[in-house]
Amino acid sequence: MKAPKFPKGSVPDHVAVVMDGNGRWAKKRGLPRTAGHEAGEAALFDMVEGALEVGVKELSAYAFSTENWKRSPDEVKFLMGFNREVIRRRRDQMNEMGVRIRWVGKEKRLWKSVLDELLEAEELTKKNKKFTLNMCVNYGGRSEIVDATTKIAVDIAKKKIKPDQINEKLFSKYLYNPGMSDVDLFLRSSGEQRTSNFLPWQSVYAEMIFMDVLWPDVTRKTLWDAIAIYGERDRRFGKA
Numbered sequence: 001m002k003a004p005k006f007p008k009g010s011v012p013d014h015v016a017v018v019m020d021g022n023g024r025w026a027k028k029r030g031l032p033r034t035a036g037h038e039a040g041e042a043a044l045f046d047m048v049e050g051a052l053e054v055g056v057k058e059l060s061a062y063a064f065s066t067e068n069w070k071r072s073p074d075e076v077k078f079l080m081g082f083n084r085e086v087i088r089r090r091r092d093q094m095n096e097m098g099v100r101i102r103w104v105g106k107e108k109r110l111w112k113s114v115l116d117e118l119l120e121a122e123e124l125t126k127k128n129k130k131f132t133l134n135m136c137v138n139y140g141g142r143s144e145i146v147d148a149t150t151k152i153a154v155d156i157a158k159k160k161i162k163p164d165q166i167n168e169k170l171f172s173k174y175l176y177n178p179g180m181s182d183v184d185l186f187l188r189s190s191g192e193q194r195t196s197n198f199l200p201w202q203s204v205y206a207e208m209i210f211m212d213v214l215w216p217d218v219t220r221k222t223l224w225d226a227i228a229i230y231g232e233r234d235r236r237f238g239k240a
Helices: 022-028 033-054 066-070 073-096 112-125 141-157 168-172 220-231
Strands: 014-018 058-065 099-104 131-139 185-188 207-210
Touching (some): 033 220, 099 112, 185 220, 207 220
Parallel strands (some): 014 058, 099 131
């Protein structure tokens, strides 16, 4: 599939993706929910390739949220193991493509085996500059903001910073990944129209696009269609 040529300045630098609809995809086919998650792996990496083709620089994938711990123990166990295996299976391929992998999330409760794979992938790909894939595993936006606030409070108590020094720039340094850029395009599959606690700080001026396609059916064309919509938006950032 040939990538479209978008007008200069109309391609977002950073795309955030809520990969929704795996369970419904599986249910429609009489399959267990886990089959939907398995099918969704190909969709993610097809989107990564499609992003690279058109000049997107960063993609954040919502792989496991802090709320996902509320799911059945069997599904949580599957998702933890699946995330671990996906990272292990794909990291060399991503490295060869010039993709830098970064983990964004909370360490508490995250399986050590999953964390180890994420950190190993980070180390392997840390010098790559072509594209960044943020794997958001055990991530929650409210948790990120609370944790940042807690760290700031500790540094104030230690007299490392003063309360009157706190501004948006300083606050951003306490987020899980201070190097993450602001989100330009926030894309959710499955037709649901909510952000589900994903990157609220980074997405304040993101263009929200909700595509009525279940995640395992997503392809790079889904991304390209969303970018075409994004290119038609008038982004004013509060200006008249």
